[in-house]
Amino acid sequence: AQSVTQLGSHVSVSEGALVLLRCNYSSSVPPYLFWYVQYPNQGLQLLLKYTTGATLVKGINGFEAEFKKSETSFHLTKPSAHMSDAAEYFCAVTVFSGGYNKLIFGAGTRLAVHP
Amino acid sequence: GAVVSQHPSRVICKSGTSVKIECRSLDFQATTMFWYRQFPKQSLMLMATSNEGSKATYEQGVEKDKFLINHASLTLSTLTVTSAHPEDSSFYICSEGGTDTQYFGPGTRLTVL
Numbered sequence: 001a002q003s004v005t006q007l008g009s010h011v012s013v014s015e016g017a018l019v020l021l022r023c024n025y026s027s028s029v030p031p032y033l034f035w036y037v038q039y040p041n042q043g044l045q046l047l048l049k050y051t052t053g054a055t056l057v058k059g060i061n062g063f064e065a066e067f068k069k070s071e072t073s074f075h076l077t078k079p080s081a082h083m084s085d086a087a088e089y090f091c092a093v094t095v096f097s098g099g100y101n102k103l104i105f106g107a108g109t110r111l112a113v114h115p
Numbered sequence: 116g117a118v119v120s121q122h123p124s125r126v127i128c129k130s131g132t133s134v135k136i137e138c139r140s141l142d143f144q145a146t147t148m149f150w151y152r153q154f155p156k157q158s159l160m161l162m163a164t165s166n167e168g169s170k171a172t173y174e175q176g177v178e179k180d181k182f183l184i185n186h187a188s189l190t191l192s193t194l195t196v197t198s199a200h201p202e203d204s205s206f207y208i209c210s211e212g213g214t215d216t217q218y219f220g221p222g223t224r225l226t227v228l
Contacts, residue, residue, distance in 0.1 A: 032215055034216070036219070041206075041222070041224065042221055042222060043119075043121075043208050043219040043220050043221040043222045044159070044208070044210075044219040045219070046116060046216060046218065049215075049216055051215055090158060090159070094215070098164065098172055100147060100164050100172075100212065101212065101215060102149070102161055102164070103149075103159075103161070103210075103217055105158045105159050106158065107157070107158050108157075108158050
């Protein structure tokens, strides 16, 4: 069965520092992988996704993620954190179930950015 | 991506009442919509898949008689929490799922007193 593990429920970085949010998945088929961001009391906004093709995926707000099949990972990075990046980040994998492509989410990582 | 709206954004109700939440796909005809529930500081849990013109399919453990879903058109799905109780207080989020990517609504905060 597909599942997603996000290592670290809380990550704190300084403004300007590298952001690294970890995501590992398990899937019996080639996965579709996603990163979403959630600001307080809001829905989820798609940051980026991997379906097929290039394994390094660039998203919005300077984020990118690399699909590494051998490591079953899809870590999210950003070279330089900004205060506005403080939010909850969710990694997700698609599972085909009951005739639909459903999303399985990780537990989430709360990113704090301090001056 | 698709634009999805939800109404209301916040609702407070008394225990025992029913609450209806609307989810609209504003720029895309959504045959399929998904409903999620998110408890504080937790991840999203899929409740059900809403299908235009047919019955919704519910995830294991979700009471279909308590969470009524109607998807009467390609742009509107509704979730009605019937006889709400304080334990139903949560953040309810819908998404449009017609492609390989889901686009989410802004969510509805339900508080049951």
